[in-house]
Amino acid sequence: MPTIVVEVMPKAELLDPAGKAVSGALARLGHTVFTSVRIGKRFELTVDGPVTEATLAEARMIAEEMLSNQVIEDVISVHEAPAVGVGA
Amino acid sequence: MSRHVADTVANAEATPEKEQPFAALGLKPDEYAKIREILGRRPTSGELAMYSVMWSEHCSYKSSKIYLRQFGQKVTPKMRERLMVGMGENAGVVDIGEGWAVTFKVESHNHPSYIEPFQGAATGVGGIVRDIISMGARPVAVMDQLRFGAIDNPDTARVVHGVVGGISFYGNCLGLPNIGGETYFDAVYQGNPLVNALAVGVLRHEDLHLANASGVGNKIVLFGARTGGDGIGGASILASDSFDSTGPTKRPAVQVGDPFAEKVLIECCLELYAGGLVEGIQDLGAAGISCATSELASNGDGGMFVELDNVLLRDPTLTAEEILMSESQERMMAVVTPEKLDAFMAVVAKWDVETSVLGEVTGTGRLVIHHGGEEIVNVDPRTVAIDGPVYERPVAYPTWIDALQADSASSLARATDGAALREQFLTLVASPNLADKSFITDQYDYYVMGNTALSFPDDAGMIRVDEESGLGFALATDANGRYCQLDPYEGARLALAEAFRNVSMSGAVPAAVTDCLNFGSPENPEVMWQFQRAVEGLGDACMQLEIPVTGGNVSFYNQTGDQPIHPTPVVGVLGIIDDVERRVPSAWQDEGNNIYLLGVTSTELDGSAWAGTIHGHLGGRPPQLNLETEKKLAHLVQSAALEGLLMSAHDLSDGGLAQALAESVARFGVGARVWLNDILERDGMDLTSALFSESTARAIVTVPREDDVKFVGLCEARGYPVLRMGVTDGHGPEATLTVQDVFTVPVAEILERSRATLPHYFD
Numbered sequence: 001m002p003t004i005v006v007e008v009m010p011k012a013e014l015l016d017p018a019g020k021a022v023s024g025a026l027a028r029l030g031h032t033v034f035t036s037v038r039i040g041k042r043f044e045l046t047v048d049g050p051v052t053e054a055t056l057a058e059a060r061m062i063a064e065e066m067l068s069n070q071v072i073e074d075v076i077s078v079h080e081a082p083a084v085g086v087g088a
Numbered sequence: 089m090s091r092h093v094a095d096t097v098a099n100a101e102a103t104p105e106k107e108q109p110f111a112a113l114g115l116k117p118d119e120y121a122k123i124r125e126i127l128g129r130r131p132t133s134g135e136l137a138m139y140s141v142m143w144s145e146h147c148s149y150k151s152s153k154i155y156l157r158q159f160g161q162k163v164t165p166k167m168r169e170r171l172m173v174g175m176g177e178n179a180g181v182v183d184i185g186e187g188w189a190v191t192f193k194v195e196s197h198n199h200p201s202y203i204e205p206f207q208g209a210a211t212g213v214g215g216i217v218r219d220i221i222s223m224g225a226r227p228v229a230v231m232d233q234l235r236f237g238a239i240d241n242p243d244t245a246r247v248v249h250g251v252v253g254g255i256s257f258y259g260n261c262l263g264l265p266n267i268g269g270e271t272y273f274d275a276v277y278q279g280n281p282l283v284n285a286l287a288v289g290v291l292r293h294e295d296l297h298l299a300n301a302s303g304v305g306n307k308i309v310l311f312g313a314r315t316g317g318d319g320i321g322g323a324s325i326l327a328s329d330s331f332d333s334t335g336p337t338k339r340p341a342v343q344v345g346d347p348f349a350e351k352v353l354i355e356c357c358l359e360l361y362a363g364g365l366v367e368g369i370q371d372l373g374a375a376g377i378s379c380a381t382s383e384l385a386s387n388g389d390g391g392m393f394v395e396l397d398n399v400l401l402r403d404p405t406l407t408a409e410e411i412l413m414s415e416s417q418e419r420m421m422a423v424v425t426p427e428k429l430d431a432f433m434a435v436v437a438k439w440d441v442e443t444s445v446l447g448e449v450t451g452t453g454r455l456v457i458h459h460g461g462e463e464i465v466n467v468d469p470r471t472v473a474i475d476g477p478v479y480e481r482p483v484a485y486p487t488w489i490d491a492l493q494a495d496s497a498s499s500l501a502r503a504t505d506g507a508a509l510r511e512q513f514l515t516l517v518a519s520p521n522l523a524d525k526s527f528i529t530d531q532y533d534y535y536v537m538g539n540t541a542l543s544f545p546d547d548a549g550m551i552r553v554d555e556e557s558g559l560g561f562a563l564a565t566d567a568n569g570r571y572c573q574l575d576p577y578e579g580a581r582l583a584l585a586e587a588f589r590n591v592s593m594s595g596a597v598p599a600a601v602t603d604c605l606n607f608g609s610p611e612n613p614e615v616m617w618q619f620q621r622a623v624e625g626l627g628d629a630c631m632q633l634e635i636p637v638t639g640g641n642v643s644f645y646n647q648t649g650d651q652p653i654h655p656t657p658v659v660g661v662l663g664i665i666d667d668v669e670r671r672v673p674s675a676w677q678d679e680g681n682n683i684y685l686l687g688v689t690s691t692e693l694d695g696s697a698w699a700g701t702i703h704g705h706l707g708g709r710p711p712q713l714n715l716e717t718e719k720k721l722a723h724l725v726q727s728a729a730l731e732g733l734l735m736s737a738h739d740l741s742d743g744g745l746a747q748a749l750a751e752s753v754a755r756f757g758v759g760a761r762v763w764l765n766d767i768l769e770r771d772g773m774d775l776t777s778a779l780f781s782e783s784t785a786r787a788i789v790t791v792p793r794e795d796d797v798k799f800v801g802l803c804e805a806r807g808y809p810v811l812r813m814g815v816t817d818g819h820g821p822e823a824t825l826t827v828q829d830v831f832t833v834p835v836a837e838i839l840e841r842s843r844a845t846l847p848h849y850f851d
Contacts, residue, residue, distance in 0.1 A: 013316060015402065
């Protein structure tokens with residue numbers, strides 16, 4: 001089945017406490033090459049039928065209005081996943 | 089991309105005619121002119137940023153200042169006895185004896201909580217807790233005073249879920265008990281919920297700290313979270329070249345909090361205080377570094393030099409103006425002597441708190457800030473933080489208020505038969521404002537730290553301070569916006585009286601007041617009149633009860649569209665109890681106790697819950713209040729509690745006697761048999777008034793039978809009206825509340841009705 005992937009990240013300017021905690025933990029564990037971590041969310045929307053411009057537009061709409069909180073988050077990307085991968 | 093270059097003082101002097109976006113930053117033309125006059129030149133963009141936030145209504149109290157002065161003037165010597173720190177500091181401090189002090193304050197976070205309810209409410213808790221830390225105290229409890237729109241409006245659920253989730257998230261992660269508060273629903277708060285947060289902390293007298301920067305050469309240290317682009321929507325106007333105030337701002341207007349960082353900050357600060365390592369301290373809240381530097385410098389004896397490049401940034405692209413205005417959470421600013429700086433750094437390093445020395449105290453009397461090697465700010469800090477604009481806004485007697493006051497509830501139909509009264513009783517019990525709030529309060533941790541002696545749904549929250557002696561304090565907050573709409577002077581007095589009564593019922597002795605005055609726009613003369621009257625009422629009542637206002641907050645511009653909210657002056661009263669073992673709970677736990685009604689009931693249904701819920705009516709005059717009678721009641725209950733005569737005490741307020749009975753039986757499932765005929769006869773009234781009137785200075789108490797004579801003797805000796813009106817009777821599934829000759833309701837039915845309301849809308 002075709003899948004649309006929606007990626008949401010906390011707004012770049014705002015504090016990301018979870019990312020900060022992971023970043024601190026990595027440093028403590030000796031992985032000092034990574035200077036910052038930010039944690040977002042990824043949604044996989046499985047579509048019944050082919051992905052059209054209309055389905056993508058609908059996905060963008062729900063990404064903006066329902067899957068993310070526009071006050072503190074940004075929708076980074078809405079795209080169709082490549083047709084490979086696990087499951088079917 | 090070219091890096092934004094901050095406007096320097098030299099540049100400001102060289103380009104006096106450069107246009108500046110003062111209006112987009114909320115400054116009026118005459119305020120901008122005043123800044124130019126103070127400086128003798130145009131402000132730099134950094135200075136403009138500082139003045140604009142510090143001269144905002146929120147930070148400068150420019151519309152309220154002339155009225156708030158009365159809190160400092162209407163005082164008696166007795167009111168000063170326990171007051172260690174009064175208004176004007178981060179929070180008031182009260183001596184509670186045995187070398188202990190308590191600091192407490194309530195503040196608003198209304199507007200952020202409407203835009204982003206979860207983070208808005210969470211950072212509201214975080215902000216008020218930092219005020220408490222900055223006084224040198226360990227925070228020990230929080231409370232929240234919430235007003236939401238109509239319960240059945242679809243948007244209300246969004247706000248309720250976010251706000252309650254944010255409060256519980258931040259407070260529970262910090263490990264602070266939430267020991268009470270208020271939740272009301274009314275359509276007037278639809279587009280403007282009120283989210284007030286109160287925090288209270290405990291300190292030894294010698295640990296008291298103040299926000300001032302004194303001693304030339306002492307270091308200015310910023311520690312805690314890094315500075316990022318939180319809450320600086322407005323500042324991006326300064327950063328853009330076009331000053332196009334109509335375009336969307338680049339930076340978000342909200343902040344995101346991190347309670348775990350705040351918890352570390354609490355422990356870090358307490359260790360710094362214990363080691364005597366800070367001379368002065370200030371939390372960073374609204375207006376961030378602008379506020380902290382100008383306030384510390386104003387309260388000190390010299391000036392301050394700050395190197396802005398030393399601020400640790402989360403986002404290296406921030407401009408100087410944005411750094412000055414950022415409201416990033418979990419930051420503190422300390423003044424440290426050079427000799428103690430190493431020891432200071434060792435403590436903050438131990439807690440893994442990031443720190444940087446920004447500058448030092450100077451003897452110049454100026455606040456000077458450098459960025460990129462250039463001077464970008466050079467001001468007299470008092471002109472920023474203290475001598476801001478003061479307005480005597482026009483005041484107008486509301487055109488509608490005479491008609492509102494004339495529209496008394498006396499014309500409303502009153503039920504006389506038992507079946508109708510029973511139904512009204514249950515309707516009120518289930519109404520949103522009187523219904524059980526455990527759906528909300530169960531999301532809060534109220535026993536963490538192990539010192540909670542009383543908590544919701546008791547009349548007051550109570551915390552043990554000294555584990556050896558049992559010394560503690562009680563806290564209650566109240567505000568009835570409906571009463572205040574009818575008469576703001578009386579409404580504010582009634583709010584204080586109710587909080588005073590609630591604290592007294594717990595056995596504690598009221599000692600101090602904090603307030604959060606939530607009103608509409610100060611530019612509306614009718615709102616300004618409401619504010620003026622409410623502050624006068626509160627000031628007069630505090631003087632009569634002899635308890636001082638120690639601090640608080642004013643929140644203006646609370647309105648849905650053009651419609652201002654009901655005036656909502658939230659009043660918090662703090663009381664002292666020598667031993668929390670002697671506390672008195674609000675509800676009945678044992679069968680076979682006599683129930684006494686203290687005080688006299690009159691037909692006072694105007695503005696009542698009965699009028700609002702049964703008839704959808706708001707009009708007339710709020711209940712009569714006699715503060716001397718309130719004092720007598722408080723003394724009576726305190727004496728009876730001290731002698732151990734009381735099993736419970738519950739004040740009568742919203743919903744009157746009926747609601748107090750419902751809450752008393754519902755809490756522990758102990759039923760009761762009560763009779764109203766003695767009340768009807770003595771006070772000369774009908775059943776509706778006896779059940780639902782909201783007359784003041786009343787309480788119901790339960791007394792064990794063996795102490796009856798002693799208790800009644802005590803009341804008679806003090807000349808306080810007392811009537812035996814029932815006995816607690818029955819426990820378990822069969823328990824009922826029987827109002828003789830009127831109605832009988834199973835306790836289980838009261839519980840079911842009361843508990844169903846909030847989950848029905850929000851679960």
